Amino acid sequence: MAKRKATESEPLPTKKPSKSVSETTVSICIPSTVISPKNAYNLQQITNIIYQIAKACTIYKVAEIVVFDVPELNNEQEDVKSTVVVGSKVKFVEDEPEKSLASPNKKSSVNGDDVSPSLLVASLLQFFITPPYLVKTMFSSHLNSKFKNILPKFTYAFKLPKITTLPFMQNNQVYKVLKEGMIIPRETPLMRKKNKKTKSDHKITVSKYVNIGEKEALKLEIKREIPIYSRVTVDLKNKTVVSPLQAYGVIGHKAAFGYHVRMASEFNKIFTQSPISDGYSSTIYVNCDDYFGNNNKIKELDNLSTFKEATGNVLMVLGNYKDLQAGFKADSSNVFQNVENVAQLFDSKLNIPDGCRIEDAILISLAKVIE
Known part of the structure; x- marks a missing residue:
């Protein structure tokens, strides 16, 4: 128990939003x-x-x-009479409008x-x-x-x-430490089958990887994986997910x-x-x-x-x-x-x-x- 506490680190302080609900x-x-x-x-x-x-x-x-x-x-x-058609003549016939x-x-x-x-x-x-x-x-x-x-x-x-x-605009520069992202699946692991490597039939439904617009996906430091294609707000300093309210106010x-x-x-x-x-x-x-x-x-x-x-x-x-x-x-x-x-x-x-x-x-x- 003591060893686990030693390895865990305190979350780094981040910017607080100036906006409020x-x-x-x-x-x-x-x-x-x-x-x-x-x-x-x-x-x-x-x-x-x-x-x-x-x-x-x-x-x-x-x-x-x-x-x-x-x-x-x-x-x-x-109402046909209030409609204007440019470039063509319109005949107003009461019986066949x-x-x-x-x-x-x-x-x-x-x-x-x-x-x-x-x-x-x-x-x-x-x-x-x-x-x-x-x-x-x-x-x-x-x-x-x-x-x-x-x-x-x-x-x-x-x-x-x-x-x-x-x-995130005009909000105490929170954009420097927070970013919108989407959870994405990792590549399906290769399985060896009859001397051939093929992708596993198992579909990935949860992940720790998030697309934040960089060349490589960011790996979140979280205990429980998040369903893929979930829209999230990411704390870049701590590599974790925060609520939009906490992030932007x-x-x-x-x-x-x-x-x-x-x-x-x-x-x-x-x-x-x-x-x-x-x-x-x-x-x-x-x-x-x-x-x-x-x-x-x-x-x-x-x-x-x-x-x-x-x-x-x-x-x-x-x-x-x-x-x-x-x-x-x-x-x-x-x-x-x-x-x-x-x-x-x-x-x-x-x-x-x-x-x-x-x-x-x-x-x-x-x-x-x-x-």
């Missing part, structure tokens, strides 16, 4: 229509929109971003049929808070079959400047580096799949993506009180009211049995200038809610 956390929910054809015409514009959202969320330390997959049926029923105009939300028109808009938005949001040396592993199709065609979608994202407000929900990203395929999942055990303390609606003031005529929104102060775990839902109402109506669960419209799910509304795009509304709203 706020008592109020903010989650935001954005619709997949943030990159619809009316907002973005190509992959480059899509990338710039999500980049702007990612920057705003890191500046104001947003804990979570929910991407709601808006039902396509709603997008096909948009669909023949005059193609569906405005076909995936092929912007990002291809291989990746859904919601997955593309969520992936780009995650990309901007992922170190470059971990991108190929994080978005590998071996880890998630949905990522089969996602890497080519990062063509323009790789060319954008690094976000300067990530947790600030974390997203689910102990995420930066913000936590999740997708909601159904409207109820925005609320029911919250990473907070007690759920959100309050919900705020922000009207945006409404360029012609159509939502100003909706009576349900008049009944909402104006936002005053953020406390606890706040969920801020941004988007066009019609898209949210379509998702609410299309929800097949029994969660909203006694709710007549989507406006009844919000505690208050936050007023911003009319006609704002979603990415602009996020920055304006966060500035009002947090400061």
